[in-house]
Amino acid sequence: MPSTPDVKNELVRVVTPQVGERMSELATVLRLAGGLHTISGRIALEAELHTPPIVQRVRKDLAELYGVRSDAKQMPAASTRPGAPQFVVRVLDGETLARQLGLLDQKRRPIRGLPNRLTTGSPAELAAIWRGAFLARGTVTPPGRSASLEILCPTNEAAMALVGAAGRLGVQAKSREIRGQHKVLIRDGETIGQMLGIMGAVEAQAKWDELRKARETRNTANRLVNFDDANLRRSAQASVSACARVERALEILGDEVPDHLKYAGELRLTHRDASLDELGTKADPPLTKDAIAGRIRRLLALADKSAEQRGIPGTEANLPDELDSM
Secondary structure, three states: OOOHHHHHHHHOOOOOOOHHHHHHHHHHHHHHHEEEEEEOOEEEEEEEEOOHHHHHHHHHHHHHHHOOOOEEEEOOHHHOOOOOOOEEEEEOOOHHHHHHHOOEOOOOOEOOOOOHHHHOOOHHHHHHHHHHHHHHHEEEEOOOOOOEEEEEEOOHHHHHHHHHHHHHOOOOOEEEEEOOEEEEEEOOHHHHHHHHHHHOOHHHHHHHHHHHHHHHHHHHHHHHHHHHHHHHHHHHHHHHHHHHHHHHHHHHHHHHOOHHHHHHHHHHHHOOOOOHHHHHHHOOOOOOHHHHHHHHHHHHHHHHHHHHHHOOOOHHHHOOHHHHHO
């Protein structure tokens, strides 16, 4: 099954020959994984990343697209928790780069969401935004009850920008604040597979869809089995109830029971597990389902009326206590 590292390892190998796609991906990575800091009066740009291949991809794009030299280092093990970013990429004199990327506005203030030019780009550039977002702060949970694709965002505005980009790609995503963190979520299994393919994780998409369909098939089979079991329980309950009431009816009426009703009642007791159709075929001469049901119904009604007149328990007095729990 595709895991988060599997998806990131595939995405980091995606070739993006178009400059616009590379710029969109890079700007999104730096926005979601980075921050702007003032060091000795200069604005430095930092990004905390998870794996060396992602670090190499970011540094390569910085050098080839913007001619910017960056530094990279691994964070001390004691300062990181499991699953957290392990590496830092830093551009010390990063103000010009931040302006070019759209991470600073004209008043030198960090933007709250994503650069406007990103979310109004072409479908390929929108896909690159999502690829960059996943490389920076994405996770995927395998198909099952809690299947999800999540992007952790620094602000609600950034989350809403990603939701808008997904919408323009024909994918429904939602923004949620969970325990103080802003997340973009895709919970539908089929839609997650679609987004994996859009980002460029084609192999992960194929594995995801295969696993999802296998789970759906198994769940459908389980539902059918449970449905059959429920039908069997209901049939058994109805049979027990009918036989108990018929026994009590024959007991109440005794010799007063009409022969044709007595015959139907005894037929019911002789073939306790048979359906009404089967009872009809076993009668001599054969009876229809409606005819046998009608006779049993009249037998019970006659017995209940007699019991009421005599002040004794009716046909339901014989129902077993455990019947409701069957």
